[in-house]
Amino acid sequence: MDKIPYSVDDGFAWMESFTNLEKTPAGATREYRLDRMEYLATLFGKPQNSFKIIHTAGSKGKGSTSAFMAAGLAARGYKTGIYTSPHVTTYRERISLSGGMVPEEVYLENICLIRETVELIPKANFPGSGEPTTFELLTLLAFLVFRQLRCQWVVLETGLGGRLDATNIVMPEASVITPIELEHTEYLGSTIEEIAAEKGGIIKTGRPVFCGILSEKAEGVIKKRAAEKGAPFHALLENADISTSLKEQTTRIQWIDGSRCHLHLAMAGVHQGENAALAALVLRELFSSGRESPAECFEKAFNTTSLPGRMERFEHGESVWILDGAHTPASLRLTVATFRGIYGDNGILIFGSAMGKSPEGLAGETAGKFRDIIITRAGSFKPEDPGKVFEAFGDARTEADEAIRSGTLNLIPDPVKAFKKAEDYAAAGRPVLVTGSFYMAGEIRPLLMKD
Secondary structure, three states: OOOOOOOHHHHHHHHHOOEOOOOOHHHOOOOOOOHHHHHHHHHOOOHHHOOEEEEEEOOOOHHHHHHHHHHHHHHOOOOEEEEOOOOOOOHHHHEEEOOEOOOHHHHHHHHHHHHHHHOOOOHHHOHHHOOOEHHHHHHHHHHHHHHHOOOOEEEEEOOOOOOOOOOOOOOOOEEEEOOOOOOOHHHHOOOHHHHHHHHHHHOOOOOOEEEOOOOHHHHHHHHHHHHHOOOOEEEHHHHEEEEEEOOOOEEEEEEOOOOEEEEEOOOOOHHHHHHHHHHHHHHHHHOOOOOOOOOOOHHHHHHOOOOOOOOEEEEEOOEEEEEOOOOOHHHHHHHHHHHHHHHOOOOEEEEOOOEOEOHHHHHHHHHHHOOEEEEOOOOOOOOOOHHHHHHHHHHHHOOOOHHHHOOEEEEOOOHHHHHHHHHHHHHHOOOEEEEOOHHHHHHHHHHHOOO
C-alpha cells in the first residue's frame, strides 16, 4: 500500500461507525449470525487458519485466563497473539502480542485493507443483507494482524456468548470455558443452563475442552456438549487442588499426578488463582506428549502477567489504587472481598456502571463495605444514569453499620472531579478501589498513569 491516509484512531473510529452491539446492546436489533463473519474471512483468504488457536468463552475470568495462557505459550518460545475484550484505554489492547503491543503501522495497514474491501461491497451482498458489525470487523482485523505477524499460537476470547459469536468460525486446538453466571439474558437465555449452552457452542468435534469452576447445572451442560462432540473433557477441580493466600498473593496448585506449582500472581484474588490454575491445566494437557516436555515453564510467566483493569495496582501519592472492571454482583463480590482482604476495611470506593445493570444488586455488594463512596459517570461509551446508581447506594447504606452510615456518599458525575475528591480522602494513605465497569477503570487509569 503506497499511502496510508489516516491514523490508527481514525481507523478504529471507522470500525465503530458500524453497528456496535457492545455500545448499545439494549437497543440493537441486529441478528447474531456466523455466515457474515465466514464471508468476511473468505474475502481475505481465511486468515484464522494461519495459526493454532485456544478459544475461550465464559462469563467471568475470560480475559485473565486468556492472558495467562498466552503468557505460558510465549514462555515456551512461541510467537503468541491474544484477542480480548473489552478494552480499558484503547482498542489496541484487544489485539496484541503476549508481552507487548502490536506496531501501529500493522493495525493501520490492515484497517485500510479491510476498509478498501468492505466499502466496495453493497450491503445486499452481505449475508443477512446488512453490513458487518464493529465486533466482526475487529475480529477480522485480529485475524489479519496475527497472520501478518506470523503468530504461531493465538488465544482467542469470545465477545458475547459463544455459539454465534464472531470468533466462532475457528477450529481450535482446545476450547476453554471459564465460570458462567446470568448475563446478557436478552440474548443468551434466562437460565444458567441456557447461557451455558451458548458458551458451550465453541466446543468442536474431537478437540479437548477445559472448564473452570462451574455450577453443577452449568458443568452438566458443558459435559453433555463435550460428549456429543466427542471432545475430551477436563474439569479443573477434578485435576487440581488450589489454595490462595490473599495477603501473600500466592497460589499453590497440587495436581492429581502429585506434582505442584507455586505462583505469586501480579493479579490478586482467589478468582485469579483459579484462572491461573485453569490456564496451567490447559497448557499441561496440550504439551504433555511428544517432543514437548510438560515442564512448568509457565510459572515465571504467570507471575508477571497482568491486564489493564483486572485488579490492576497503582501507587499514587501515599495511597494504593486498584482498578477492576467487575460489573456483575458476583464479580463485584469477589473484587471487594479481595480488596478488603489485602488492604483492610478503610478503603475508598469510586464506582460507575452502565445502564442495563441492576444498580440495586451492585450496590448490595459494595455499599456496606466502604465508608467513603463516590458515584460517578463511567465515561460516555455506554448510556448510564449515575443518579439512579447513587439512589441505590443510598438505600443500601441504610442497612449498613453505624461506621459506614457515618461516612460519605457523593454523587460527582464528572470522573476527573471524582478522582480529585478521592485524592482528598486518600491523602492519609487510605487505599482506593475503582470499579463498576471496564469503562470506569478506563476513565481513571490515564489520570493515574500521569505519575
